[in-house]
């Protein structure tokens with residue numbers, strides 16, 4: 001297998017994935033993790049290592065899968081949910097001092113961080129003597145989610161070329177689609193990406209310009225007309241917390257149900273297509289879709305365990 005480009009490096013931005021070799025390396029490792037977990041095989045290459053997991057924002061999936069990933073690999077974890085409320089951050093401690101402190105108090109070998117600021121992982125990495133992994137920062141980056149999303153797509157289609165991916169919903173505040181779109185653009189120039197959103201929630205122009213140079217990129221305000229052609233329909237929620245911060249809750253109420261995936265809409269998709277969502281969903285996919293064979297948003301979460309195991313192992317073991 002190729003060199004491990006992840007070893008002892010921070011993983012804070014999807015822009016660090018610069019070649020398909022890096023993706024293949026990680027997916028090969030994820031396949032191995034998947035096989036071990038499915039067979040119940042104990043595999044603990046991180047025995048003796050410590051992973052600190054610091055979450056400043058709510059999370060169900062990313063938090064639990066990082067904890068499970070580290071522990072399944074034999075690492076000791078110091079996992080803190082509610083950093084903003086229950087650590088000395090509530091007394092005014094800076095992010096830099098928190099990172100220095102966690103390193104000293106835990107003897108950790110890596111730090112996983114989720115934080116509301118866009119540059120939080122960079123700030124953490126700038127003072128951290130150990131690798132920092134971005135578990136979601138601000139509105140721009142969720143680089144481990146992108147890897148698990150791509151792994152889910154790869155598992156489904158057995159390829160990463162000639163895909164037609166439709167991304168729907170809050171493309172302005174949602175960070176998952178930005179990281180995934182960049183990753184898709186790296187894998188194949190024949191990829192088609194269609195952004196479906198209300199005008200108010202269009203993806204940032206810089207991202208659109210960057211992607212348009214690399215793949216076939218379309219933007220529309222209509223889901224019908226796009227989903228019929230899709231291999232992947234990737235739904236996202238309209239992110240209330242950012243509207244709240246901007247004092248625009250009335251706009252949230254107006255936009256939150258602009259795109260709702262129903263069984264009827266899914267019936268128009270190709271038989272082999274899939275529906276994904278990073279979750280949580282808050283109304284944009286009706287429960288009636290859950291039983292459709294194209295539903296992949298539940299198994300998609302399990303990809304997170306395998307990919308995060310692969311990433312932790314790649315970062316901590318040569």
Ligand code: CP
Nearest residue numbers: 059060061062278279
């Ligand atoms: N997909 C995702 O980031 O979910 P959580 O916010 O629950 O971690």
